[in-house]
Amino acid sequence: MSIRFSSQNRNFELCEVEKTKKWLSEVIFRRGKKVGNVSYLFCDDEYMIEVNRQYLNHDTYTDIITFDYVVADFISGDIFISIDRVGENAQQFAVAFEEELRRVIVHGVLHLLGQGDKTDHEAAEMRRQEEEALALWNEMFHEKQMR
Numbered sequence: 001m002s003i004r005f006s007s008q009n010r011n012f013e014l015c016e017v018e019k020t021k022k023w024l025s026e027v028i029f030r031r032g033k034k035v036g037n038v039s040y041l042f043c044d045d046e047y048m049i050e051v052n053r054q055y056l057n058h059d060t061y062t063d064i065i066t067f068d069y070v071v072a073d074f075i076s077g078d079i080f081i082s083i084d085r086v087g088e089n090a091q092q093f094a095v096a097f098e099e100e101l102r103r104v105i106v107h108g109v110l111h112l113l114g115q116g117d118k119t120d121h122e123a124a125e126m127r128r129q130e131e132e133a134l135a136l137w138n139e140m141f142h143e144k145q146m147r
Contacts, residue, residue: 008043036076048082066111079108106133
């Protein structure tokens with residue numbers, strides 16, 4: 001059982017891989033679940049739109065696509081993230097690229113944990129859970145460094 005990261009784009013490599021794995025594992029654990037096999041693929045817009053067309057019959061750009069393979073309490077899935085979209089979102093929302101990337105990374109895990117985002121109510125709850133997870137990142141890795 002593991003969380004893995006790979007990249008279609010040779011110009012991108014995830015920083016803080018071990019911290020990210022530990023953080024996502026904690027997000028999953030705190031919801032009473034176990035890590036199964038979660039694979040992330042970071043890609044560009046062109047790769048992502050092809051995935052969107054082929055598997056979802058959507059002809060639009062998106063920042064994330066999550067394929068859910070959850071079995072019982074084991075959280076598993078394939079998560080595709082467009083680095084191009086993350087970069088544009090970070091600029092649009094005036095946040096650091098790394099913060100927006102963490103938000104999108106955990107967004108995929110939250111989908112695997114059963115959180116939807118299709119309705120306004122679901123989207124608001126997704127945002128709340130993202131914020132909670134980002135606060136957990138800060139609790140796990142930043143507060144300890146400041147003491």
